[in-house]
Amino acid sequence: xxxxxxxxxxxxxxxxxxxxxxxxxxxxxxxxxxxxxxxxxxxxxxxxxxxxxxxxxxxxxxxxxxxxxxxxxxxxxxxxxxxxxxxxxxxxxxxxxxxxxxxxxxxxxxxxxxxxxxxxxxxxxxxxxxxxxxxxxxxxxxxxxxxxxxxxxxxxxxxxxxxxxxxxxxxxxxxxxxxxxxxxxxxxxxxxxxxxxxxxxxxxxxxxxxxxxxxxxxxxxxxxxxxxxxxxxxxxxxxxxxxxxxxxxxxxxxxxxxxxxxxxxxxxxxx
Amino acid sequence: xxxxxxxxxxxxxxxxxxxxxxxxxxxxxxxxxxxxxxxxxxxxxxxxxxxxxxxxxxxxxxxxxxxxxxxxxxxxxxxxxxxxxxxxxxxxxxxxxxxxxxxxxxxxxxxxxxxxxxxxxxxxxxxxxxxxxxxxxxxxxxxxxxxxxxxxxxxxxxxxxxxxxxxxxxxxxxxxxxxxxxxxxxxxxxxxxxxxxxxxxxxxxxxxxxxxxxxxxxxxxxxxxxxxxxxxxxxxxxxxxxxxxxxxxxxxxxxxxxxxxxxxxxxxxxxxxxxxxxxxxxxxxxxxxxxxxxxxxxxxxxxxxxxxxxxxxxxxxxxxxxxxxxxxxxxxxxxxxxxxxxxxxxxxxxxxxxxxxxxxxxxxxxxxxxxxxxxxxxxxxxxxxxxxxxxxxxxxxxxxxxxxxxxxxxxxxxxxxxxxxxxxxxxxxxxxx
Numbered sequence: 001x002x003x004x005x006x007x008x009x010x011x012x013x014x015x016x017x018x019x020x021x022x023x024x025x026x027x028x029x030x031x032x033x034x035x036x037x038x039x040x041x042x043x044x045x046x047x048x049x050x051x052x053x054x055x056x057x058x059x060x061x062x063x064x065x066x067x068x069x070x071x072x073x074x075x076x077x078x079x080x081x082x083x084x085x086x087x088x089x090x091x092x093x094x095x096x097x098x099x100x101x102x103x104x105x106x107x108x109x110x111x112x113x114x115x116x117x118x119x120x121x122x123x124x125x126x127x128x129x130x131x132x133x134x135x136x137x138x139x140x141x142x143x144x145x146x147x148x149x150x151x152x153x154x155x156x157x158x159x160x161x162x163x164x165x166x167x168x169x170x171x172x173x174x175x176x177x178x179x180x181x182x183x184x185x186x187x188x189x190x191x192x193x194x195x196x197x198x199x200x201x202x203x204x205x206x207x208x209x210x211x212x213x214x215x216x217x218x219x220x221x222x223x224x225x226x227x228x229x230x231x232x233x234x235x236x237x238x239x240x241x242x243x244x245x246x247x248x249x250x251x252x253x254x255x256x257x258x259x260x261x262x263x264x265x266x267x268x269x270x271x
Numbered sequence: 272x273x274x275x276x277x278x279x280x281x282x283x284x285x286x287x288x289x290x291x292x293x294x295x296x297x298x299x300x301x302x303x304x305x306x307x308x309x310x311x312x313x314x315x316x317x318x319x320x321x322x323x324x325x326x327x328x329x330x331x332x333x334x335x336x337x338x339x340x341x342x343x344x345x346x347x348x349x350x351x352x353x354x355x356x357x358x359x360x361x362x363x364x365x366x367x368x369x370x371x372x373x374x375x376x377x378x379x380x381x382x383x384x385x386x387x388x389x390x391x392x393x394x395x396x397x398x399x400x401x402x403x404x405x406x407x408x409x410x411x412x413x414x415x416x417x418x419x420x421x422x423x424x425x426x427x428x429x430x431x432x433x434x435x436x437x438x439x440x441x442x443x444x445x446x447x448x449x450x451x452x453x454x455x456x457x458x459x460x461x462x463x464x465x466x467x468x469x470x471x472x473x474x475x476x477x478x479x480x481x482x483x484x485x486x487x488x489x490x491x492x493x494x495x496x497x498x499x500x501x502x503x504x505x506x507x508x509x510x511x512x513x514x515x516x517x518x519x520x521x522x523x524x525x526x527x528x529x530x531x532x533x534x535x536x537x538x539x540x541x542x543x544x545x546x547x548x549x550x551x552x553x554x555x556x557x558x559x560x561x562x563x564x565x566x567x568x569x570x571x572x573x574x575x576x577x578x579x580x581x582x583x584x585x586x587x588x589x590x591x592x593x594x595x596x597x598x599x600x601x602x603x604x605x606x607x608x609x610x611x612x613x614x615x616x617x618x619x620x621x622x623x624x625x626x627x628x629x630x631x632x633x634x635x636x637x638x639x640x641x642x643x644x645x646x647x648x649x650x651x652x653x654x655x656x657x658x659x660x661x662x663x664x665x666x667x668x669x670x671x672x673x674x675x676x677x678x679x680x681x682x683x684x685x686x687x688x689x690x691x692x693x694x695x696x697x698x699x700x701x702x703x704x
Contacts, residue, residue: 160569239544
């Protein structure tokens with residue numbers, strides 16, 4: 001019973017992904033509208049499954065990889081829905097929703113049983129620390145989706161291959177706007193997540209910073225996005241370089257999130 | 272009732288002829304009144320644009336109606352009919368309907384899919400409605416044409432792609448720069464295509480224009496025309512970074528903007544993208560400018576390629592549009608032919624009844640020793656005969672009215688029984704709609 005919303009979400013994201021890919025390749029605008037509807041309903045069932053899990057376990061469902069990946073997918077889809085509304089970039093779904101689907105698929109690989117909570121996680125800091133971290137991750141995911149499209153569009157423009165796909169993808173300007181907006185939301189949130197994490201660490205383990213792998217890699221992620229934001233603001237960096245750096249930042253972030261948990265043991269590893 | 276079309280267009284007549292036959296838009300009352308005053312012409316609409324002059328009318332007499340409209344066109348514009356006739360095309364019935372649907376859907380336009388024609392027909396129809404030269408049939412017909420055009424527009428992509436170089440440039444600029452309302456255009460040199468493109472950019476919302484030219488006076492003149500700003504040619508590079516779109520067409524023998532210049536300009540713009548369009552031959556802008564990050568260089572040839580691709584796409588879409596029109600013709604034609612069933616039946620009955628009464632009168636008045644109830648009996652007898660005789664044709668006509676192709680019967684009845692004086696009641700028909 002606890003899993004029914006989860007499987008529903010799974011199916012809806014799957015259908016939405018298929019619809020976005022069809023929309024990307026074929027010229028039927030209705031498909032895009034349907035994809036948006038599917039993903040919105042999927043988000044709702046996903047949220048319900050999270051609430052359900054929360055009410056039956058009593059803690060925020062981000063204590064193991066199963067829960068975290070699922071929660072990551074939720075924030076990605078939620079952010080995408082907001083950006084789609086604001087910038088009218090349905091096509092972005094073809095690049096973002098498959099990522100969320102992959103997260104949900106991989107989350108189902110890990111054990112989903114509700115267990116006794118690690119005492120270190122029994123704190124109110126978990127709320128602010130993890131939610132900030134996840135929203136900033138979602139922002140960077142959207143930003144790198146836009147960055148990938150930017151590179152594709154730029155390639156088409158430079159090679160003068162202006163076919164149907166070029167016509168359908170958003171303008172360089174819109175993509176750059178999205179990139180910048182994500183950065184200006186995501187970076188402060190990541191900063192807050194790191195600071196609150198340090199405070200929480202001091203309370204739980206007695207030290208602000210212990211160079212645990214997760215902390216180190218978070219700091220690297222932070223530096224990449226700090227550099228990007230800095231050069232955007234000072235010299236007006238944008239376009240290709242900004243896109244490449246965004247994608248690099250996203251990959252490092254992904255490693256921080258998944259790789260570190262799986263391969264580099266430390267305080268943050270999901271047990 | 273038949274719809275007829277008489278007209279000429281860019282396909283059949285040169286601009287000199289079209290000019291002579293054009294009607295001026297603010298004086299439509301007189302020609303429209305003359306048109307519906309013609310013998311046998313019941314309703315009329317005149318469409319006059321720079322690419323076509325067409326008259327849509329309804330008549331019972333197709334050949335006569337067409338001949339009279341041709342004569343009217345020639346006489347009204349004081350052109351000998353012999354010289355005009357070779358440029359005129361005529362359509363009637365189903366072909367007339369198809370023609371008007373195609374014109375309204377912009378399938379017959381010089382640039383297939385261009386959107387202006389629909390507005391022009393709407394305006395022309397507006398005059399006809401204002402001066403009451405159009406009636407129930409043409410009203411319905413043109414509204415149908417508008418809805419068909421709308422269907423074609425929404426269900427096919429016939430009008431969605433740019434098919435002129437200037438428009439292609441605007442579309443491309445939007446793909447690079449997004450919204451154009453805060454973007455500035457720099458015009459280097461002069462030339463028809465360049466100015467046309469600049470106009471398109473301004474119409475699409477571009478904020479302003481800078482103009483530069485080797486002759487500063489020329490630049491000033493153009494700047495004034497566009498409400499822009501003139502820049503001295505020597506100061507080009509002190510102002511270039513303010514431009515988001517650069518249109519160049521000078522007669523310079525060498526490139527005037529090289530990759531180094533472009534790099535410098537883009538850096539001054541804090542890497543905001545820049546769209547260069549080189550219209551000049553030999554080229555004004557070094558092709559290597561395209562290698563500069565955030566600079567996008569397109570030549571006329573590139574734009575021409577886009578236009579060609581779009582045109583090919585359009586002709587595919589035009590086939591879909593013809594399909595839609597074919598469906599809609601059937602529907603409208605059916606409506607048009609059933610329109611006359613009821614009035615024809617009424618007229619036929621009236622005609623029979625007139626004859627019956629006349630003959631009855633004659634017989635009774637000359638009959639001296641008529642039995643007392645004989646008149647009643649005779650009345651009943653003739654009525655029964657008339658009803659029996661009319662029953663079959665009425666039933667056939669009503670049945671045909673539901674299946675289309677009823678106009679043959681209607682025309683036959685009209686001629687066989689000389690029902691010419693028939694007039695239908697407009698109000699009654701409007702209620703039927």
